[in-house]
Amino acid sequence: MNLALIAGLCAALAALVLLVWCRSRQEEEGWSNEIANRPECPVRHPDRALLDRCLSAQDLAFISSFESRALLRLFVRERRRLAVAWLRQTRREAQRLLRLHVRSVRYAADLRPGAEVKLFLAAGLFLMVYGTMLAIVSWYGPLRTQRFLESVQGLAGVLSRLGERIATGIPSGGLPTANAEAR
Amino acid sequence: MGLASSVLLWGGIVLLTGVLCRMTWAKLLARYPFFSAYLALVLCRSPLLLCLRPVASDGYRLGYWISEFVCAVLAFGVTWEIYSQTLAPYPGVRKMARTLMGVLLVAVGAKAMVEVWGNQLRNVGSTVVDFERDLRVVQMLLLLGLVGLVARYALPMGKNIVFILMGYGLYLGFRVVLLTVLSDLGRVYHPVVSLALQGAWNLSVIVWCVGMWSYSDVPTPECQIECDYERTSEGTMRAMGQLRSHLVHSWRSS
Numbered sequence: 001m002n003l004a005l006i007a008g009l010c011a012a013l014a015a016l017v018l019l020v021w022c023r024s025r026q027e028e029e030g031w032s033n034e035i036a037n038r039p040e041c042p043v044r045h046p047d048r049a050l051l052d053r054c055l056s057a058q059d060l061a062f063i064s065s066f067e068s069r070a071l072l073r074l075f076v077r078e079r080r081r082l083a084v085a086w087l088r089q090t091r092r093e094a095q096r097l098l099r100l101h102v103r104s105v106r107y108a109a110d111l112r113p114g115a116e117v118k119l120f121l122a123a124g125l126f127l128m129v130y131g132t133m134l135a136i137v138s139w140y141g142p143l144r145t146q147r148f149l150e151s152v153q154g155l156a157g158v159l160s161r162l163g164e165r166i167a168t169g170i171p172s173g174g175l176p177t178a179n180a181e182a183r
Numbered sequence: 184m185g186l187a188s189s190v191l192l193w194g195g196i197v198l199l200t201g202v203l204c205r206m207t208w209a210k211l212l213a214r215y216p217f218f219s220a221y222l223a224l225v226l227c228r229s230p231l232l233l234c235l236r237p238v239a240s241d242g243y244r245l246g247y248w249i250s251e252f253v254c255a256v257l258a259f260g261v262t263w264e265i266y267s268q269t270l271a272p273y274p275g276v277r278k279m280a281r282t283l284m285g286v287l288l289v290a291v292g293a294k295a296m297v298e299v300w301g302n303q304l305r306n307v308g309s310t311v312v313d314f315e316r317d318l319r320v321v322q323m324l325l326l327l328g329l330v331g332l333v334a335r336y337a338l339p340m341g342k343n344i345v346f347i348l349m350g351y352g353l354y355l356g357f358r359v360v361l362l363t364v365l366s367d368l369g370r371v372y373h374p375v376v377s378l379a380l381q382g383a384w385n386l387s388v389i390v391w392c393v394g395m396w397s398y399s400d401v402p403t404p405e406c407q408i409e410c411d412y413e414r415t416s417e418g419t420m421r422a423m424g425q426l427r428s429h430l431v432h433s434w435r436s437s
Binding site for chain 1: 274275282320323324330331334335337352353356413415416419420422423424425426429433434
């Protein structure tokens with residue numbers, strides 16, 4: 001067996017033990033109140049108005065009217081920071097949801113490993129989307145990200161409509177088979 | 184080297200006697216039977232091996248490997264103890280742990296079977312080292328799985344169990360790394376490796392000495408919240424989906 005793999009295993013074990021040690025010292029009381037008052041749909045979406053303001057075309061037009069590159073750069077930098085803050089707020093909400101979930105279900109006798117794995121994968125997918133968005137916003141800024149996402153979504157819509165048209169164009173009897181053609 | 188080895192060996196014996204005495208005083212022997220038996224076996228083993236010296240003799244080697252094997256098997260009991268003590272109030276997480284450990288054991292068992300099948304009997308010395316290392320790796324994987332679950336579900340652990348886990352994890356880590364080094368060297372014994380192993384063991388015994396000084400109950404919250412798992416799970420899945428959709432679709436111009 002590879003020594004590096006084994007050293008990695010040891011490091012993972014040490015890190016997990018440390019994590020457990022830190023977590024065992026955390027407060028539990030706040031969570032029990034939140035679990036007891038858990039509503040049917042517990043998600044608290046980060047305010048969309050902040051993002052709308054951040055992506056405002058009027059603000060951009062106003063700043064561009066000064067024709068100052070330094071001012072425009074400052075504006076874009078500030079908007080990028082705001083957009084990143086909004087994204088992080090979304091990630092924190094996802095973390096809160098997951099913590100609320102594990103604290104709610106850990107006493108449940110009918111806990112299903114399959115459902116937990118599915119939830120784990122859903123959280124992984126969310127983190128992947130979040131990481132991609134964060135990278136795009138950090139790299140290109142929020143305004144270009146918006147245009148990029150809109151064009152991607154537009155393209156997806158076109159492809160979807162095309163797929164639908166192809167599907168409706170196929171006759172209900174299905175495609176002719178080789179045998180049928182031979183006859 | 185000889186002096187350092189003797190100091191570490193006798194220091195370890197004294198520390199181990201101290202831990203066992205303290206556990207007896209704090210009435211911990213009955214609460215952690217596998218762990219106590221493991222420590223007692225290791226303590227008895229050292230004088231027994233001293234009687235079988237010199238190290239190069241066949242009797243010593245045989246005694247050493249038999250005792251190593253028995254200790255490794257008993258160490259599974261320690262893993263079991265950590266598992267049962269930590270997850271006792273959580274039946275659902277226990278089920279999750281059983282599934283996870285079952286998958287781990289099947290995977291490692293299949294790998295070991297394939298390796299043992301193709302091994303020749305004349306390599307029995309290195310096979311014993313490899314076998315023991317694989318056994319320890321299995322223990323480490325089981326502990327990793329358990330600790331992963333404990334971390335994921337934020338389960339509270341008692342001080343005694345945390346220190347057993349820390350000390351045992353530390354020793355296990357050292358042991359697996361050093362056994363891999365031995366295996367890579369193609370030897371079953373090396374004085375420096377043996378010294379390092381004894382040092383790691385003594386460090387673990389010090390950790391246990393601190394942790395097992397007095398009894399500490401596993402903390403359980405005063406109110407165990409009743410929950411409809413099906414509904415909670417579906418709610419969280421739905422909420423995660425909504426959040427993901429919100430993350431992407433909020434960027435559309437309104």
